[in-house]
Amino acid sequence: MNEYNYSLNYIDELESEAIYILREVWAQFQNPVILFSGGKDSIVVTHLAKKAFYPSKIPFALMHVDTGHNFPETIQFRDDLIKELDARLIVGSVQESIDTGRVAEEKGKNATRNALQITTLLDAIESNKVDCAIGGGRRDEEKARAKERFFSHRDDFGQWDPKNQRPELWNLFNGKYFEGEHFRAFPISNWTEMDVWNYILRENIEIPSLYLAHEREVVWRNESWIPNSEYLILEENEEIVTKQIRFRTLGDITITGGIESDADTVEKVVQEVSAMRQTERGNRTDDKRSETAMEDRKKQGYF
């Protein structure tokens, strides 16, 4: 903040924008929740929600879509945070969706539970009567997200229609809906990966250790280092090795690739990210399936 000309720097401006959106969600909806994945973006959104309502406690429940293929650290982190915030946790379980026959597990070497999450998410939204799910989605992540609104309308099938979105002008948001429909809200739409990291550093926000470089057991697959886990099925001529690894995004343990890195502090991560020449989703096999993989999943109701 510059005292002399009363102007905000870009991080302060993005922060105030996000806080404004979070308060607007609270004021316009009956039962909003934060979609909490344990990833850095949803952690930042939760941190912003803390600020937006201080000294009140955060008024949103945290909703976690649990694929069952988690990094153990993610679950620990989630539970610690819930305790600290004194917030309610809602878990939508993909395993339960499979067990009850709502979805069927994919087969084969590249099988993931990524697409299955959509059904679990929509079921959890419906059964908990959630009318707005707040996400950590950013427009810089992927081309289908570049056209996403702050307040994104979903029809009563939970679907997104990119051609028929409500125009958003100035800071005037329209969260009106009919029975059965819901909204997604994206308070950090205008942030980039770099902004998120700079903010984590500045605010000293705690993040799962997965984001920092550690020695981990990994296997080289699809151009990145996939972590060893009980779900990993080794192919012929694949071999588990130990490397200094960190993750740029956290998704399912089965598909999230790490990178070799020495960045074992947030400062070093910020330096590394600013020199990075690959997008962060470049290591996610779910986005590599086709050129429009994200667009297709979003239309169906993905995050």
Place this chain on the structure above:
Amino acid sequence: MSISDNQLLRFTTAGSVDDGKSTLIGRLLYDSKSIFEDQLEAVESTSKRKGHEGVDLALFTDGLRDEREQGITIDVAYRYFTTPKRKFIIADTPGHIQYTRNMVTGASTANAAIVLVDARHGVIEQTKRHSFIASLLQIPHLIVCINKMDLVDFQEDAYNKILKQFKDFSTKLFVKDVRFIPISALLGDNVVNRSENMDWYKGAPLLHTLETLHISSDINKVDSRFPVQTVLRPQRDGFIDYRGYAGRISSGIFRTGEEVTVLPSGFTSKVKSIEGPAGSVDEAFAPMSISMTLEDDIDIARGDMIVRSNNKPQASQEMEVMLCWLHSNASKPRTKYTVRHTSNEQTAMIKEVIYKIDINSLGREFEDKEMQMNDICKVKLRTVKPLMIDSYKNNRVTGSIILIDESTNETVAAGMIV
């Protein structure tokens, strides 16, 4: 100064593929090294598949599948890049007449607008339309990029001719700051790097211009307005009687100890404390999100506005508004709409369409009074209860409204209070 002291500049680019708009954005991203290797590889392979020579920069801004298939941009897309001097947000909007509503949307939050002119064709209707919308939405800075200079042999004459054309027509517009830059987006001249082909041009390249525009005074710092979004009542130890009014300052500055008036009730009090995102502060200014407590216990709710007592907005139930119709359902006379103005919501009715603007000739039509999608009209609006308004010219936040159709819940119009 460290990077974290840098400001954020939002700009809009309106235009069609023919103007080289996508190429220009691609060039800005590419030359400022904002393109990642995997994005570059994807675009290289698509360029090759389509038989282009080299990298087709326009592909960096390629959007959804429907758009790629039809080769058009449907909607506003947002792009981001950062230089050592600033962070930028581009609202990339399509330029055809049927997309006026998207241009208006992109322009609503912009500090600057880039208008592209094809050096071969000069000022055409589309140029006028874009410039008019920039002026209507009160974008403080307008940058006219005369593109494809390579196709007119980088001649100063061609540039000067267009400069004159533009100045002749822009006397009808109200834009504080207009600049002209001759560029070739395709070859990179005067986009990021200074052109070696146009040594007659003494001004700065586009990126340098964007990096140095003076934007601190784009926000109104005089008229202190604080619309209340929500009331914080923690009701826990240490905060039993706490009532914090949470919101984002629309304009001006608030200081502790200062006398304020709460509207519409008219009660006055003093600011007791201000909580900013980083903790307690003695003063706060637009566009900060804060919460404020007052010395006196006054009944305040969402939709109320706290202002400085010696400088109040106008309380009005009837107002003239420049309205842009956004929806495919035309306006219906005497229909009730929900109007949203800051955090306030009221029922409103369009009493009269005064005139419609012919967006190409910029003339006024007084006969045709039905508002169709993309029409811009001056109307008389009446609300059930007063709104606390400023003119849009003085205040882009407290001077703007949207209309919502109560039967569909859709946002159907955006308005600027005259």
